[in-house]
Amino acid sequence: MTFDLVVRGGTVVTATGRQRADVYVQDGQIGAILDPDSPESADQVLEADGRFVLPGMVDTHVHLMEPGDSTREDFPTGTRAAARRGVTTIVEHTHGWPLTDAGRFVDKRYHLRNRSYVDYALAAHVFPEHVGEIRGLWEAGVAFFKIFTCATHGIPAVTPATLLDVFQELADLDAVCLVHCEDDVMTAANERRLKAEGRIDPGVIPEWRSREAELVAVGSAAMLAKVTGVRATVAHASSADVVDLIQRERDAGSPLVAETCPQYLYLHESEIHEHGPFRKFTPPARIRSTEDQDRMWNAFNDGSISHLSTDHAPSTAAQKREGTIWECHFGLPGLDTTVPLMVDAALR
């Protein structure tokens, strides 16, 4: 038969290995992966000699700020950046317009029609006062539920008492959740202390969003996940200490798994002093030494870290410079940098 397109002569890389092969595409989908000398033909030929041909990245943690104020980012620009740099599927959730019930999920899907250049799914938020909406959202087709253990980005905290109920409800539905782990009481106490001291230097970020606050929240989530059996992922595990804690809990029977992002494999904690708002994201970068960095890469390579996402949440440079370090936006871009960074790492 004649296919629409062939990507010819490249080295096809999959989860199980690499091989010289030609990739044939029909109606926008892979129709066949065949030996280089196969007799099939195609209307369009893309020569990939000397190149790697990789599956598109599935990025499960993306913020594109729609509906709502999309001056930071929107679906057309964000998904164009994704497609250009090898991310072909995203799971998106935005804190500015959270999906707290099934009606909002329907509204958002309608809003997004013809606005994405890649495949996408949507995740919902769990608000403490909307726990009763979880079932309806899951049955409507959300990909997962985002839970914050601390009040952040305008999203209220789910504290341990409520988290137990939420995990139980999710476990009963066999639903999936992504948990942002920073302890609400500890981060709030840090914030009060730092502000009382009059601190406005960028160094407040790692003190406010402390290592201990993250570890305490991961510990609670791990314990409650073990009690309920919920399928939960710790969002953006920021250090090897966090990954080790999750691994210990897994060894003890907790179903928790760890996600991380390139910023926790590459960026150093001290960069906040030089780059200020351009390194403001939470949890912050934790790497202090080559050993710290090696431990994270080893955890990534040995499977202690389940998967990589971007936590894509960009701002314009002007927006990043607005206000004090307390006031400017959290977040980094990632859709257009992550695949190149990881391919680069793989080739070293």
Ligand SMILES: [Zn+2]
């Ligand atoms: Zn995020």
